[in-house]
Amino acid sequence: MELYQELTKDVRFVEGLNSCMNCGVCTAICPAAEFYDYDPRIIASIVQSKDEKRIEELLKSETIWYCGECMSCKTRCPRGNTTGLIIMALRSLSQDLGYFTESEKGRQQLAIKRVVGENIVYRGYCVLPENLVPELHPEQGPVGEWIYENKEAVYERVGANYNGEGEGALRKIPQESLDEIYRIFELTGGFERFDKIEYFSKKKAKGMGFIDPEEVYPDYVNHIYSTNNGKHSRQ
Amino acid sequence: MKAEGKIRVWQDYQKEIADDHYFYVRSCIRQNFFPGSEQTFLKILRTELGKDIYENPHHTTCSGIGYHSDVVPFDTIQTIVARQFALMTEAGYKNLAASCITSFGIYNEIIETWKEFPSELEKVRNFLKSATGREFEVPQNVAHASDIVYKFRDDIAARKKFSLINQHTGEPLKIVEHIGCHYSKMFPSKGVGGAEFPHVLVGMIESWGGEVIDYPERRHCCGFGFRQYLVMSNRGYSVSNSRKKFESMEPYIPDAILCNCPGCPMFLDRWQYVIEEMEGKTFGENGAGIPVLTYEEMAGLVLGYDPWDLGLQMHQTNVEPLLNKIGIQYNPELKYAGKDGKMIGKPMMVGCGW
The missing domain is CATH 1.10.1060.10 (Alpha-helical ferredoxin)
Incomplete structure (x- = not known):
């Protein structure tokens, strides 16, 4: 090639x-x-x-x-x-x-696919309130933690429609619409991209010594999400 | 340069913004962090201005964050965007109003791609038809929600209950503005004022009585960088770029930062807290942070809306110093109350250094 x-x-x-x-x-x-x-x-x-x-x-x-x-x-x-x-x-x-797994930064694609990618297909959003777990997002601060722990009440207060039917912010996307997004991913190569990210990442995880009989590799995902070798920044 | 020459040059930096009948598409980030802003935008258009703006509950994410973090292929996002256009077409609308700057950039990128590469448009029409049975027309007008508020800024000013004037000094409030990168850096002609002289927020600030403060890093990115924030170990990139902006604006002692992008106000709000936690450094007056607002929040304050209806309690950096300067009356007891008036609980700490 x-x-x-x-x-x-x-x-x-x-x-x-x-x-x-x-x-x-x-x-x-x-x-x-x-x-x-x-x-x-x-x-x-x-x-x-x-x-x-x-x-x-x-x-x-x-x-x-x-x-x-x-x-x-x-x-x-x-x-x-x-x-x-x-x-x-x-x-x-x-x-x-599959070259992306050769670099620390490239390997992060699996973590992004697992959260943002799957949110898009199965929920119709890139980002969701449930993703903003305080331990993973300490930068969101005490207010972010307060929002996370009181999602329903806070979003209701400011006029959102969190997980509700009909229109509004954070509404539940109707299943028939999610089915259309699913078929778009099937036809346009979206799932092919996802499958390649998963395939090459699992191969790399095994190569790096991670073990998971169910082949989900949560420890590998945690590793790529939080590891920084400190050699990337301009000195 | 003669006045007529200036006018002619400035015409290159104008864009057409539809007057009415909008098909509204929401922002993933804003629904999470600033849902009150989207709510306020719809309220202003429908209640204050009597405009027709329609939201179809079947619209979804444009998938833009996935696209710009490279897990969503171009064909996929083009077809998801085409589906949004199909919903617009089916509802009888021709004017798209995007809440999100990332989406706004993507809609423009895809429409321009279809002009340059007609084969892409044909491919996408076939994908969409096969996947959903839907067909679509390309919007006649694509506006960002801030374009629409800009267009009606003087109508809002005519209804204002408050001006952006410091009640203690009588002087205009000093506001720094931050424009989302994808508003006009990719396609300057798609933004009011282009990439070099974005006027979309300046127009609002001046119309509502404030003074725009120029600062060296005014056009620098807030540091979102998609994957540079999404992945925890990359976030040094994000906070460092915001810090560069704070250091640049600090000498001008701004009263507030005004943004038109979904992510920027969240980052500029939260990173002030992080920098204070890490280094004890704050950038606002009297050891406090600089309040960061969306343009709808600012418009809502000018129109006299309750700050807690606007969602200002969802900010980490305290907004009260700004409310006090404007002279807005608010009930601090209700800041953390729910819809029923009962307390939802309270954050462990609010603000950064104040």
Whole structure:
């Protein structure tokens, strides 16, 4: 498989890479470049080189997972490139090929799939109040904890319709609508993406010594959710 | 530059915002953190302004957070978005009003993709038909909810009970604004004022009596970064970017931060608490935090709505300093009361350093 050719099948890649002149304006504006050891200019430069070996290294690297997809690069590039879109195409290909499990940051995709991905399909939301468990979200503070522990009463007070029928914030999405979302995932490759994330992640979990006869690997999920080797940030 | 030249240049930064008859699509993040804001938006449009805005309970997430954390493929999100458009079409609406900035960016990205790559549109029409039997028209007008409040800012001002004036000094309140990145950084022509001069919140602040404070990192991202917040071990990215903004705005002693994005007000609110817990550092007046509001919360205060109806009790950083400056009367005893007036309990601690 020619990796560059694969990337060109993604319309976001076609839109994202015109002709990079390596000016570095994207790096200057990039929030990720300020925090992580990350340089979007180099991403554009590597894919533009069509160097298969370097593109493969990129697909297996920590680097492609540092972008926050804020798309600040889109506004500034004098040549109309969008490194954020190139990143999205690289991440998709990395997951298709299973390369994402080669990096600490890439391995986190399983945790995101298990929460956000499954919320979308089975509840019709990306995020739910039940996800905001105080131990996993200490940044939500005492007010967040108060909301979590009194969900029904707090949401009712401010006019939401938490898990209720009909319209309103946090309403229960009707089953027939969730069935439609399910069929959309079946037809459009959504479940194929999920299955690949699960397949390659379980293979990696086994390789890293995690054991679970039921093959759910909750310890691996906890590990990838909370582990930081401390080598990612700009020093 | 001559005045007519300025007007001509400024025309490049205008966008068309539909006047009435909106199909409303909610935000996942706002439903969790600011449901009172969505409620207030609908109340203002329906009750104050007499507009027609319709919500179909069958609409779902656009899947945008999944898309921007790369677990949802492009074909999948395009088809989910097409389903939202189908619900709009079936209900007889042509104007989409999005509560969410991430969704707003996605709707624009997908519509622009369909213009550039018509084969994508045909593919998505087939996917949607096969999966759901539905067909759709592309919206004639896509507005973010803040665009709509901006459009009617002077109508709101005409009904105001309070102005953004410090009652103690008589001076305009000093407000810093923060625009969600996906509002106009991807498609500048889709936002009021473009990416360089976003005017959507400025217009509201000035119309309601406040003063906009410029600060160096005004356009910097709040640090959500999707996967950079969703995964616990990445959150240093998120708090660091918010901190950069706080440090930049601190010298101007702002009375409040105003946001138009779902995640930004939550992050700018919660990270102030975290930084105070970690380092004892606060960025507001007198050792307090800076209150962070959504534009609907601000509009609601101006219109004289009860702060607890707006959901201001869901903020970690205290809003009372701002309420006191505006001169809003509120009952602190009812801050943590439920719909029936009985106490729901109380957070262990509210505020950051105050």
